[in-house]
Amino acid sequence: MKAARAVASFDSATGMLRALARFLSGRDVPALGRAPAALDAPVSGLLGAANRLPPAVRDRAYALSGWASAIPPRQAGRVRADALASWVTGHYPRRRPQTLLVPVRRHGVAPDDPRGDLAAVRTAGRELLAANPDLVLHHMHDPNQDRLMIAEMTYFRLKWSRLPAAYRAFIRDHLAPGGRLVAVDCALRWPTTTVGDRYLFQFGALGDASPEEYHRGGPRVADLLSRYGSPARRWDPPAPDGESPEAEWGLQPALLDDLTAFAGRHGLGLDVLGFPTPQALSPAVADLYRAWYEERQLPADRLLVESFLLLDPWQALRTGSVPYWAVFGTESCRAGLAAYLDSTAPYDEIRALLFNHGTESIGLAGAEDWRRTAARARKLGVLTGVDAAAYPRDFAGLVRTHRELRKVRTRCPMPQPLDVAGVPDVLTSRQDVVWRPAT
Amino acid sequence: MQHSAVTQRITVPVRDGPVVAWRSPGREPPVVCVHGAGVSSREFRPFLGALGRCGHDAWAVDLPGFGASGRPSGPPVLRALADTVAEWLAAVPLERVVLLGGSFGCQVAVDAAVRHPDRIAGLVLVGPTVDPAARGCGRQLLRWLRNSPHERLSMAPLNLADYRDAGTRRVIGAFRESLRDRIEDKLPHVHRPALVVRGARDRMVPQEWAEEATRLLPRGRLAVVPDSGHMVPYRRPRELAETVAAFLAREIAPAADRAHGPEGRRG
Numbered sequence: 063m064k065a066a067r068a069v070a071s072f073d074s075a076t077g078m079l080r081a082l083a084r085f086l087s088g089r090d091v092p093a094l095g096r097a098p099a100a101l102d103a104p105v106s107g108l109l110g111a112a113n114r115l116p117p118a119v120r121d122r123a124y125a126l127s128g129w130a131s132a133i134p135p136r137q138a139g140r141v142r143a144d145a146l147a148s149w150v151t152g153h154y155p156r157r158r159p160q161t162l163l164v165p166v167r168r169h170g171v172a173p174d175d176p177r178g179d180l181a182a183v184r185t186a187g188r189e190l191l192a193a194n195p196d197l198v199l200h201h202m203h204d205p206n207q208d209r210l211m212i213a214e215m216t217y218f219r220l221k222w223s224r225l226p227a228a229y230r231a232f233i234r235d236h237l238a239p240g241g242r243l244v245a246v247d248c249a250l251r252w253p254t255t256t257v258g259d260r261y262l263f264q265f266g267a268l269g270d271a272s273p274e275e276y277h278r279g280g281p282r283v284a285d286l287l288s289r290y291g292s293p294a295r296r297w298d299p300p301a302p303d304g305e306s307p308e309a310e311w312g313l314q315p316a317l318l319d320d321l322t323a324f325a326g327r328h329g330l331g332l333d334v335l336g337f338p339t340p341q342a343l344s345p346a347v348a349d350l351y352r353a354w355y356e357e358r359q360l361p362a363d364r365l366l367v368e369s370f371l372l373l374d375p376w377q378a379l380r381t382g383s384v385p386y387w388a389v390f391g392t393e394s395c396r397a398g399l400a401a402y403l404d405s406t407a408p409y410d411e412i413r414a415l416l417f418n419h420g421t422e423s424i425g426l427a428g429a430e431d432w433r434r435t436a437a438r439a440r441k442l443g444v445l446t447g448v449d450a451a452a453y454p455r456d457f458a459g460l461v462r463t464h465r466e467l468r469k470v471r472t473r474c475p476m477p478q479p480l481d482v483a484g485v486p487d488v489l490t491s492r493q494d495v496v497w498r499p500a501t
Numbered sequence: 502m503q504h505s506a507v508t509q510r511i512t513v514p515v516r517d518g519p520v521v522a523w524r525s526p527g528r529e530p531p532v533v534c535v536h537g538a539g540v541s542s543r544e545f546r547p548f549l550g551a552l553g554r555c556g557h558d559a560w561a562v563d564l565p566g567f568g569a570s571g572r573p574s575g576p577p578v579l580r581a582l583a584d585t586v587a588e589w590l591a592a593v594p595l596e597r598v599v600l601l602g603g604s605f606g607c608q609v610a611v612d613a614a615v616r617h618p619d620r621i622a623g624l625v626l627v628g629p630t631v632d633p634a635a636r637g638c639g640r641q642l643l644r645w646l647r648n649s650p651h652e653r654l655s656m657a658p659l660n661l662a663d664y665r666d667a668g669t670r671r672v673i674g675a676f677r678e679s680l681r682d683r684i685e686d687k688l689p690h691v692h693r694p695a696l697v698v699r700g701a702r703d704r705m706v707p708q709e710w711a712e713e714a715t716r717l718l719p720r721g722r723l724a725v726v727p728d729s730g731h732m733v734p735y736r737r738p739r740e741l742a743e744t745v746a747a748f749l750a751r752e753i754a755p756a757a758d759r760a761h762g763p764e765g766r767r768g
Contacts (some may be wrong), residue, residue, distance in 0.1 A: 442723035
């Protein structure tokens with residue numbers, strides 16, 4: 063099975079891999095993958111028309127798009143970790159994900175039936191693990207935020223417990239002796255149920271809802287279920303028997319141990335950039351860019367609020383913007399942005415992108431809430447590429463965001479690469495962020 | 502001066518002819534609306550009512566040669582129109598006004614604010630023309646056509662009446678004047694608080710130009726009104742009135758503060 067076919071294109075790891083790989087070759091992130099930019103306008107119009115369909119039809123279209131991108135369960139055993147690793151290094155980035163998402167098709171299980179989901183794909187999961195001894199499988203089921211996507215498929219998140227051969231070869235080929243590796247260690251953990259050796263089931267995921275709400279229910283859960291016409295008022299997931307690194311974001315400690323040994327053998331330096339949740343790094347990165355612009359004696363008064371998969375490092379630098387990445391469109395992420403704005407000098411311009419994940423999930427902030435936060439800018443605070451009326455079911459959002467971002471006027475040349483020397487000091491001036499040598 | 506009921510019609514002699522304005526009285530500061538190329542204060546009537554209901558002193562003036570005002574000889578010249586606005590403010594008299602331009606009216610308001618800053622406390626630029634990236638007759642016409650579906654159909658008869666009142670030559674003259682004027686060179690010299698307003702579906706004023714104009718204004722701010730084309734005052738009068746009222750409350754200090762002088766308000 064080809065790795066490009068197995069890995070989800072709509073996932074954070076692949077989205078960031080793609081953005082970074084495109085950046086390193088001096089390009090921005092196109093909305094339509096390999097399609098020519100000239101198609102943006104007609105496709106945007108077509109998708110904009112699709113926004114006028116009734117919500118139920120749009121929900122179904124989302125679910126089907128998920129099914130189309132997933133692999134059939136009988137092929138799960140044919141996924142090979144080596145092929146996945148080679149596919150990743152084929153993008154030539156300098157930072158590699160530790161986790162990949164392989165969506166698996168599954169029919170006839172309601173999103174609110176986590177036990178049924180686990181039972182339906184358990185065999186496929188075992189076959190996948192039997193064929194790949196270096197992988198840990200985190201079967202993730204989130205009927206809150208992935209509600210539409212998991213209608214027709216299952217999320218298999220694969221974490222490496224050992225550094226794959228393709229990664230080893232890539233580091234040997236690209237890093238000079240005495241060079242330095244940086245391992246990104248997100249310490250986020252989540253309650254999990256052990257299904258078997260290297261096989262975990264995670265119910266729920268990072269978002270506005272807490273693990274307690276996922277497992278025990280609550281008014282917000284009951285409200286979500288009633289809004290989506292489910293007969294249940296709480297979920298009944300398999301009981302957790304411990305905590306594990308969060309399926310999408312958390313670092314598998316065994317991989318760090320293996321990486322440490324590898325670095326030792328090859329005389330490479332290894333640092334760990336640690337933070338408690340993915341959102342915690344955003345203010346630190348924004349500080350870093352702001353300091354960098356000021357060092358280049360450029361105005362540092364433009365903020366680009368990126369949203370989940372809608373992130374574009376090339377456009378951020380081209381427009382002279384400080385990037386602040388919001389993990390999701392939730393109220394807690396919006397509050398995180400507000401707290402960041404409280405903690406820094408005011409911006410003249412704030413542009414906020416909003417990723418559409420199709421679901422009115424628990425604690426999702428409205429487009430108007432995001433606009434109000436962006437309006438804290440001194441001169442212009444706007445949503446870019448957002449159809450507030452269609453959010454969060456805006457089919458044209460991806461394409462429109464790219465089109466509008468491209469039109470923002472350039473005001474400075476692209477910089478030389480930033481030297482790593484001063485980076486740890488700036489990043490760690492934010493609470494929660496640590497940069498330390500690996501022990 | 503002549504007055505009529507509710508919305509008052511006020512005629513003041515300026516230079517070589519009478520200038521007609523409509524007023525919905527209310528509290529300071531007075532907001533004076535300046536119309537676009539070839540049209541008149543007719544298209545501002547719904548907005549005048551909406552701003553009046555917010556309790557503000559709202560005015561809409563017909564530039565010389567347009568609407569109900571006098572007909573000077575010769576084609577309209579932007580500089581002369583701006584001078585007339587300033588003279589009219591002195592003649593009424595109005596002080597510490599906020600000039601609200603619509604489309605080409607923004608160019609008149611900016612020119613007046615740059616050369617006659619004394620009586621002007623702030624600017625509201627609704628759909629400021631002309632985007633320097635599309636300065637040309639053909640491109641503007643194309644944009645105008647693309648914008649048309651986003652306007653109210655009921656505005657068409659008003660436009661036709663305005664064109665009839667002004668006459669073809671004067672309408673064309675105003676459009677040519679709007680293309681000749683380079684508003685982008687003047688915006689950096691507007692030292693008053695300024696609000697740029699754009700209809701989210703405005704095809705004459707694309708988002709990137711509205712942003713650029715805001716950026717060029719030393720004290721500029723941008724507001725985007727959803728679900729509106731170029732003519733926001735006619736398409737979304739209530740939303741625009743609320744946006745303007747918020748701007749006045751935030752940026753234009755009440756008259757009582759003037760006792761301290763501009764220096765006294767700093768810091």
